[in-house]
Amino acid sequence: MRPLVADMEEARRVLRARFGHEAFLPGQEAALGALLEGRDVLAVMPTGAGKSLLYQLPAALGVAPVVVVSPLISLMRDQLRSLAHSGVAAVALHSGQSEEEQSEAIAGVADGRARLVYLAPERLVQDWTVDLLCAAGVALLAVDEAHCVSHWGHEFRPDYARLGEIAARLGAPILAVTATAGPRTRADIVASLFARAPEVFVASFARPNLRLAFAPRADALGRLTRFLRRRPGQSGVVYVNSRRKADETAAILRRLGFDALAYHAGLDAATRAAHQDAFFARAGVAMVATIAFGMGVDKKDVRFVFHADLPDSIEAYYQEIGRAGRDGLPADALALFDPRELVGRFGFPPPADDPIAAGETERRRAMARLCLAPSCRFQALLRAFGEESGRCGRCDNCRGGLLALPRRAGLVALGWRVAVLARFAGLGAESLDEPEPEPAQSPAAAPGASAEPKEERLSVADERLYRRLIRLRLEIAKRRRLAPRAVASDALLRRLAITRPCALDGETPIAAEEFLRAIAED
Structure with missing residues (x-):
């Protein structure tokens, strides 16, 4: 041309x-x-x-x-x-x-x-x-x-x-x-x-002025109010996943003395325009919004983005936190997550012949992995966009030096636990219990016919691991004052011994004993 x-x-x-x-x-x-x-x-x-x-x-x-x-x-x-x-x-x-x-x-x-x-x-x-x-x-x-x-x-x-x-x-x-x-x-x-x-x-996706942090969603409202009180006079966005939650959260924050407004597609056009204008005109406004707010809104001095609910994808997360700190000054992004929701994101694979569902599932899983990452958040985020980088030095996993090690170790343990629960989430509860007794052979059965075995044969190495798991189950049961089978069934121990489970990345092996401990904590 x-x-x-x-x-x-x-x-x-x-x-x-x-x-x-x-x-x-x-x-x-x-x-x-x-x-x-x-x-x-x-x-x-x-x-x-x-x-x-x-x-x-x-x-x-x-x-x-x-x-x-x-x-x-x-x-x-x-x-x-x-x-x-x-x-x-x-x-x-x-x-x-x-x-x-x-x-x-x-x-x-x-x-x-x-x-x-x-x-x-x-x-x-x-x-x-x-x-x-x-x-x-x-x-x-x-x-x-x-x-x-x-x-x-x-x-x-x-x-x-x-x-x-x-x-x-x-x-x-x-x-x-x-x-x-x-x-x-x-x-x-x-x-x-x-x-x-x-x-x-x-272009590079690095945003050196953004400080990323993630935390389990316990006492979400208390965490949000403490977050806002540490930022008086600063404007920002609080993302929630429903219109009702946007209205209710904004109302609660106003009663607590914050300048908070709601924004979602259910508001009439005049109200949405008035709230958006106020966000641009006044300092210290917390806009409590669904994803309807933000695209194309270019307010330079947004100092924070708080996700009370987790976005469905890393792309959506990056786009939403990108509304903070456009003036190049430091800005904070805190996202809350529910470990049970992360289990759901991993536990149910999409139909193999549905590319739209497959794409949606992979995006949700990638966001869950970012929540559980024990290493630099920005490294993990940029890797999703095909970009390699060094440690950012600003995210919650980079800050604190040695003092951050216990929290990072906690993320590793939480990741293992989510992996365990996700692996078995798609199985009916009955499949994790003891196998049903074999029915008596029908008189009409052909002579010499035999029923299919209900259990896979264990190798020598599998048998040794299975015995170790039985002993560990007994220790956990005594400590928690439970019957051993209330901790985990024999069928589950056999499955762990045979499958040798991996972490959420599908590659990193995890000791079956750690899986059992994670299950016992559920």
Whole structure:
């Protein structure tokens, strides 16, 4: 394809004059240069790295119209507000508009006034929309939150999967941007969206100003109030997993004297807008929100993100904590987890023929592994995005030196326990109990027929381990004043002796004795 704009000096001038930035952020210039040369681009850049500039700046340079596929109306509105200051004419087409607003936006596209056109994917896949854009001669198609294209992405949307077909009809270069895509998701985006191999730019996901911490969810409300009291006057987000919990938690915090507001999709538009405006205008607001809040909300001085409920994936977690510390100053991220929930995340494998369920299960398991990681949290987090790093020195596992060793050892023990319970979670309770007595052979059975053996034969090594487990079970039973079989059945001990269980990574062997101790603590 022919170059869109070749003069990067002009791009730098517009960057200063229109957007008020003296220089490009890391990763922006290389991606923008490839894009302006007419090449397709996939840019994976962390939250706050300036992804939106990659499609806004070409529009300001006269590459128009630029069509931006965006998944949220709130995200479109936020970007339209910011573009009003830069003088770049932009319109949006979405379901939240009045008939008059929609007619005005369509006219702006048809007569060439609109340099940026924001659309939801559901609107873009409609034939009349494609016809309108083809007539306007789209110069660039930008797909924001491109992880929604992939089954492996944490927010897969079926209409995003059709964007490759729409892009071919529009015949324009493609820019795909996302903050949350590991190697598998990136490969899926490339295969689904691009007809030709794109230039792929992956910026570092390291955020040296963020301090990560995880803790079991015991006395969650008390932990939250103590967390907030240590941060007077600081703004932040408290994520919960339901609308009712957002309302109830915000109300409780207000009664305790905190400036707390709720935000979720169940609130009317006026209330949501008022709460979002207050979050931007006032210092010290704690926004208690579901995942409906945050995407595209660019408040620089968010000092904390508190997860009262665990996100479903590392990608969602990274995106949500990325809303803190965009000014480069220190910020805290604390997530609470329930060990029983982690067991559920590991215990039930998805159907083998369902790629969407498989992707969802693997994402949930990866988030659970991060909760249980006894090593540097940021190392584990970055590894999920295909990036290697040294210890961050700031997370809860890095801080404290030798004083942190008991807590890290506790995470190892908790990981073993979750592994034990998860391994057997999918088995009925009866399968962990004693085998049923063999029924008497039916008189109708053929002579010489024999019933299948109910138990696997133990090797010499298995037999020795089995005997050690029996002795350990007896010690535990005496200490807890229980019958031995109330601690664990003979069938379970035989299974442990034969299977030689592994940790949650599926590779690290764990002593069967440790598994038995973990079960005994349940």
